[in-house]
Each structure stands twice: as C-alpha cells, then as structure tokens.
Amino acid sequence: MDELKSAVDAFCAYLSGERFCSTMTVISYKRALEKAVAALHSEFPDITSWKDVGERQMRVIARELNFGAEAKELSSATVAHDLYALNSFLSYMVMKGRLPVSPKDAVKAPRVKRPLPRVLTMSEVEELLSVKPRTDLEVRDLAIAELFFSSGLRLSELIGLDLDDYSAIDREVRVRRGKGGKDRVVPVGSRAIARLGSYLAIRDKFKPSDKALFLSRMGKRLTGRAVEQNLKKLAGRAGLNANVFPHKLRHSFATQLVEHGADLRSVQEMLGHASLAATEIYTNLDFEHLKKVYERSHPRAKRKDGEDQD
Secondary structure (H helix, E strand, O other), X not given: OOHXXXXXXXXXXXXXXXXXXXXXXXXHHXXXXXXXXXXXXXXXXXXXOHHHOXXXXXXXXXXXXXXXXXXXXXXXXXXXXXXXXXXXXXXXXXXXXXXOOOHHHHOOOOOOOXXXXXXXXXXXXHHHHOOOOOOHHHHHHHHHHHHHHHHOOOHHHHHOOEHHHEEOOOOEEEEOOOOOOOOEEEEOOHHHHHHHHHHHHHHHHHOOOOOEOOXXXXXXXXXXXXXXXXXXXXXXXXXOXXXXXXXHHHXXXXXXXXXXXXXXXXXXXXXXXXXXXXXXXXXXXXXXXXXXXXXXXXXXXXXXXXXXXX
C-alpha cells in the first residue's frame, strides 16, 4: 500500500478510535489529506514517505489546498480547515515517532473572520417548545428540543446518551466521551426535566432494544439525521419561519447564558469547548444584542432625519 496514504488512513483511524471525533470530522480531514497526497503524487512521484516531505513539498501542498481546481468555490474558512487538518496530521506523525519534526511551519492558514452563530430569539424558542404534542413521537421530540436548549448538547452527544446518563434527581446529564475524548456533566433545567419525564413515562411503548435514552419508533437509538428531520417538523408545527436545527439550539443556549451574565469559563465547561477562544464568539453576539437594545432604548441613539452628519 502507498505509504503516504496508509499514514493518512492510520491518522483517520486514530481520530475515530482514540479521539472519538465525529464521522463528519473524520471525513472532512480525510478529504483534505487526500488532496495533499494527490499533490505529492502529481508533483513529486519519487516521494513515497512523509519523512521525505520538506519545505518545497509543503509549499506545493499549500498551493493545492489554497488554489486547486476548487479554488473559486472555496471559502477562507474551508482553506483554513484543510490546512489545520494537514497540521494536525503532521503533529500526529511526530507524536507517533514517524516524523522527527513537523514541516508544518512552511504553511500558514489564512486569517478567517468567523461568522456569528445563527440563533433563535427567545420568542421563537418559546413557540417551538410550546407545541402541544399529538403523538408519542412528538412527546419524544419535544423532550429532545428542550434538552438541546436546556443543556447545549451537540447533536452527536445527544444521540449518544444512554438511559443511565440522565439523572432527574441530580438534575444533570453526563456526556460520555465527548469531543476530545472527555466526559462532562451538564445541568438540566426544570422544564427539560418535565419534558423528559413525560417522554420516559412512555419510552417502553417504543419497545426498547437499545439502552439509548432517545429511541426511534423501532426501539433503536435515534440517528442524527432523524433528529434533524424531526426538529424541522416540530418547527413547522410551531409555525416558525426560522430554520431550526440542533446546533442553532446549542448556540441559542450559549447566547442566553452570556446575555444573562454567565461567565465565559462556566459556559466553556458546559459547552465542552477545549479552548476559551471558541466560547468568546458569544460575547460578540452579546455585544450585538446590547447595541440593538441601546439603539432601541436610548433617546439620542438614532440620528434624526436631516441632522448634520459632521
């Protein structure tokens, strides 16, 4: 087997098996690294090992990731992601002793202006969570929506929950082997506890064949795709025009915490962010919220028509 490709495959297996990265993360990393391998095969057919990759080869790889056939379609965020995947792979190779040093300093990721997360307003959240369930499936879906907004879980974390990961007595949910391979305990609010209680009272109707907390109509663990589709149906029933998906509820959870005075370290812990920098984006949302309140409330915030612009 091609040694360049086999090293990439080993890295992807490491991401999945030891780092517990999501399937989509592994796929995106593999896609970027396969582009790097293809560039090496094309420009340097004699190179068969990553040990032979130096600054010249890295510049060719960087050029491919920045200016390949897809260049016109790629955003700076995509390019930054691909270069980050390459750097992570090279760091892994050093960690495993397959490279003496990493040549990653030869490439730099472009600076990316991170877009602000899309969130639901509180009125939209209330409309979504005020739907009256007509079926057992909707009882389950409302419990899911309430837990997303109450605890800020990722989609992969929610569908990975087992029955014994939730404690109504302790008012918490344990997220096992989350992103980065770390467990964390997250509080669950009273409304979510009530919704979960309603769902658990009928859970046996799904004829469980799985220890998962949330079950499909067949009694098995729900898939992420099913959760996304069911949330959209629930939003439709609520009459919302907004596109509702799991991560938007997670962003809405974090935004409400920051707007109501929660410190960033606590929000970081609840979200399971490895870096505080990932959490700080919610302070930008909070500032945007404050600006809107100011412009709406301050008597001299808005310029009157015809007022001198100097």
